Amino acid sequence: MVVTEADLREQLRRPTVGAQVVVPAGSTLTPSARDFIKQWALVEVTAPASEATPTTTERPDGTWDRASQFPVDLTGEQPRCVCCGAQPDSKASSLTQLNAHHYAPKTHPRIKLRGKVDSLHSLTLMVQGLASRRGEAGLAAALGSLAAYCRELTSAEYNERPADPFELPGWSSDELHRATHDPSGVLGIEHLTIDGADDELQHWLNIGRSTTRELEICALETFDSPHHPYGASICHGLNRLSSVWYFLQLAWKRGGVL
Incomplete structure (x- = not known):
């Protein structure tokens, strides 16, 4: 805990x-x-x-997979700078909030990671919109879960708590793992080798996968200990998230998500 x-x-x-x-x-x-x-x-x-009193690592609503909402709580005392411990009268443009009570330079590793997760979230929503306009309701719903998990990762990092594991409705973590390692046995298709002739949506899914892999490396640089109290779960979550992007690629190639 x-x-x-x-x-x-x-x-x-x-x-x-x-x-x-x-x-x-x-x-x-x-x-x-x-x-x-x-x-x-x-x-x-x-x-x-x-x-003991329950901590914020427990979810009162039981799930992270929900609609987006404005995340910032502006109540409480003024944040302190993590560099000097002071409470500045006004925030310099080079600083941002590391957590609810501390400012940090925008070059802080966690702030860099947070920005990259934000970019992945934006990309995911864009691909979800494309899938929805194409009438791919199942794929759009799955991408909505990926976007929600980006918000979960940001919340976990900001609040300095372990991230919940990713779950895709209808598929357990073990089933997703098997599908991406043995697509022939689970989904009935071989591993992907896409090229320029593939559908635009397949390429956007591939960009989501490769972007998440880069983001996982950034997270490992930010939280370099496998025993970090909350960073390790963020790194693990991104590892699984890149696999889920690949799963969606495979499912799209097969002709359906679920």
Whole structure:
């Protein structure tokens, strides 16, 4: 279990110096959570995981695959700069919010990664629109799930929590893995070797796949430890997402998504 600064603030509502916060046994504190404890000289109280207050890693609605909504919460105290710890009176144009309580330079690795996920999200929505206009309802719905997962990855990175695993309606993670490694056995077609004669939609799906592979490399550079408390799940999610793009290519070639 990962405990974020937002989890601690949810417990305290209004922090005071020396207040107690409950930290589940065996949990990991994010860097901003540790800074928050240090800033307010908070006293950590360890509790069994079964008795601890639920953290933001749990979904009250049970799913990330939902319609887009404006993600920014403008309530709370003014963010601090991760470079100097200060709370600037006004934000310089070279800074942006790293999380709900910290500014960071726009050259920060996480901000670079976030921008690339944003670009993938835009590409996914564009391809979804193309599929929808072509009357490919099943493909458009699947691409909608991919777009929603881009939003899940951004939310996980911003809130410093593990990302939920990707799921495509009607296909388990294991089934998707088998389909992309043995398309002949699962889908009845061979691995793809597309060329310039292929349909435009197939090429856009291929761009989505290759873009996601590049993005996975960026994520691995940002979170280079396989034991990172939340970054490892983002890297894994992007790895699976590139496979899903390939699955959609295969399904399109076969003549249907599901």
